[in-house]
Amino acid sequence: MDNKHRPTRRELIGVAATVAMSLAVSRRAIAQAGARVIVIGGGFGGASCARALKQLNPLLQVTLVEQNPTFTACPFSNDVIAGDRSIKQQQFGYEKVASGGVTVVAQAATKVDTSARTVTVADGSVLAYDRLVLAPGIDLRFNALPGYDEAASEKMPHAWKAGEQTLLLRRQLEAMEDGGVVAIAVPANPYRCPPGPYERASLIAHYLKTKKPRSKLIILDAKDAFSKQHLFESAWKELYPGLIERVSLSQGGKVASVDSSTNTLVTDFGKHTVQVANVIPPQRAGRIAEIAGATDKSGWCSIDPVTFESKQVSNVHIIGDACIAGGMPKSAFSANAQAKACAAAVVTLLAGGTPTPPKLINTCYSLVAPDYGISVAGVYQPKNGLLADTEGAGGVSPLDAPHEFREREAAYARSWFDTITAEVFG
Amino acid sequence: MKALRFAFLIAPTIACLGTAAAASLPPPGAASCSGCHGVHEPASSAIPRIYGRDANEIVSVMTAFRDGSRPSTVMSRIAKGFSDDELRPIAAWLASQK
Numbered sequence: 001m002d003n004k005h006r007p008t009r010r011e012l013i014g015v016a017a018t019v020a021m022s023l024a025v026s027r028r029a030i031a032q033a034g035a036r037v038i039v040i041g042g043g044f045g046g047a048s049c050a051r052a053l054k055q056l057n058p059l060l061q062v063t064l065v066e067q068n069p070t071f072t073a074c075p076f077s078n079d080v081i082a083g084d085r086s087i088k089q090q091q092f093g094y095e096k097v098a099s100g101g102v103t104v105v106a107q108a109a110t111k112v113d114t115s116a117r118t119v120t121v122a123d124g125s126v127l128a129y130d131r132l133v134l135a136p137g138i139d140l141r142f143n144a145l146p147g148y149d150e151a152a153s154e155k156m157p158h159a160w161k162a163g164e165q166t167l168l169l170r171r172q173l174e175a176m177e178d179g180g181v182v183a184i185a186v187p188a189n190p191y192r193c194p195p196g197p198y199e200r201a202s203l204i205a206h207y208l209k210t211k212k213p214r215s216k217l218i219i220l221d222a223k224d225a226f227s228k229q230h231l232f233e234s235a236w237k238e239l240y241p242g243l244i245e246r247v248s249l250s251q252g253g254k255v256a257s258v259d260s261s262t263n264t265l266v267t268d269f270g271k272h273t274v275q276v277a278n279v280i281p282p283q284r285a286g287r288i289a290e291i292a293g294a295t296d297k298s299g300w301c302s303i304d305p306v307t308f309e310s311k312q313v314s315n316v317h318i319i320g321d322a323c324i325a326g327g328m329p330k331s332a333f334s335a336n337a338q339a340k341a342c343a344a345a346v347v348t349l350l351a352g353g354t355p356t357p358p359k360l361i362n363t364c365y366s367l368v369a370p371d372y373g374i375s376v377a378g379v380y381q382p383k384n385g386l387l388a389d390t391e392g393a394g395g396v397s398p399l400d401a402p403h404e405f406r407e408r409e410a411a412y413a414r415s416w417f418d419t420i421t422a423e424v425f426g
Numbered sequence: 427m428k429a430l431r432f433a434f435l436i437a438p439t440i441a442c443l444g445t446a447a448a449a450s451l452p453p454p455g456a457a458s459c460s461g462c463h464g465v466h467e468p469a470s471s472a473i474p475r476i477y478g479r480d481a482n483e484i485v486s487v488m489t490a491f492r493d494g495s496r497p498s499t500v501m502s503r504i505a506k507g508f509s510d511d512e513l514r515p516i517a518a519w520l521a522s523q524k
């Protein structure tokens with residue numbers, strides 16, 4: 001033991017300096033020479049984020065994991081249901097995302113190991129990350145509404161994920177005889193696209209008024225108040241008098257169970273057997289968020305409002321419909337805005353910096369008729385751990401606007417869709 | 427379709443990303459604009475182009491939206507969420523996006 005070398009103070013300092021230097025070098029090396037960021041989910045949030053990351057720091061190795069080769073957008077899918085738009089206009093590929101330097105892995109993510117910082121995909125490949133962004137959108141909670149499971153959705157479509165379900169609901173409306181009844185079952189908050197069910201009711205009513213004028217539409221609602229309520233109700237009175245009936249929560253509108261064999265929706269106050277039943281069930285964050293350990297008891301993901309980093313697991317960020325974004329609604333616009341703010345935060349964190357608190361905008365347009373648009377907008381910033389509404393900003397379109405105003409908002413809605421899809425996929 | 431460039435300023439020397447990155451990022455609020463205003467907005471679009479516009483013009487239009495002296499559909503509701511101190515860097519950043 002006596003002959004054991006005891007390091008001198010100078011040697012210790014030298015070792016410490018070497019370790020510190022190598023740590024500094026490796027951190028900078030990660031930031032500069034291609035830190036690895038994986039984004040799971042290729043919708044408005046995920047595809048935007050992947051592209052923004054690559055734009056902000058071209059040296060990053062950005063991988064987008066998305067099993068579907070084609071994305072089908074939900075905004076304007078109610079127009080498809082109403083027969084005014086082709087599903088093709090809703091569909092986008094990932095060629096431009098890939099040609100911009102993002103590695104696109106067309107497989108489902110099956111496992112996330114947040115300790116080892118790896119993602120496993122369907123073919124068993126394991127991908128390593130320094131930061132992970134989850135943008136999985138929603139999953140439908142089929143077990144939450146008795147009688148409504150995946151098989152039932154083939155008879156009573158939800159059409160809340162755009163694609164085949166959208167077309168199924170469209171076909172059912174086309175097949176329905178004049179004089180039939182269409183029902184839309186609306187869940188309690190929170191869910192994807194708060195004004196969506198009422199836009200859908202409006203555009204289906206437009207179709208019925210035009211093509212099947214003896215038909216009726218009933219909204220069975222699990223809540224009392226809803227987004228842009230006064231605007232919708234005022235427009236319904238003007239455009240679709242006697243065609244749309246809404247039964248609120250207080251009036252017994254909450255659907256307690258369904259029977260898909262007879263197209264029946266059961267509420268506390270009665271049964272509605274209808275020709276076409278659109279059942280929008282309760283929702284939660286896409287499954288991979290739960291697998292990653294990023295969901296809380298609510299089924300959604302709580303986040304830091306500055307970085308979008310999970311409050312549950314470190315180095316994992318959640319954006320879009322899956323996250324709890326305070327005052328921000330679950331919309332495509334929100335997902336896209338959050339994606340860009342999250343990308344900036346991730347780039348800053350990987351470079352060893354401190355992200356600046358973001359300021360975010362959301363604008364949601366709804367069509368009440370093809371030439372009649374209304375909107376809600378908001379400006380958000382971190383406050384008390386959430387993304388909070390900026391006081392004095394935001395709100396809905398005026399209630400007493402002239403028709404020209406409504407036409408302009410309908411035109412803006414279409415321009416918005418063209419612009420945002422060009423930014424995300426074009 | 428022509429590939430669209432993202433509305434972000436890329437720092438010319440990304441090599442020193444440590445603190446340079448923060449300087450290259452859009453100021454708070456600016457990145458949300460491209461949700462509606464396309465970076466390469468065609469002349470036919472109902473929504474006006476804002477990228478590459480004069481910064482002072484952007485500030486004066488936004489303040490006019492905010493105080494209601496310029497009519498709008500949605501912009502007055504958005505402009506009310508931003509102070510002059512927030513609008514100036516946003517406008518400067520938008521102006522720099524050619």
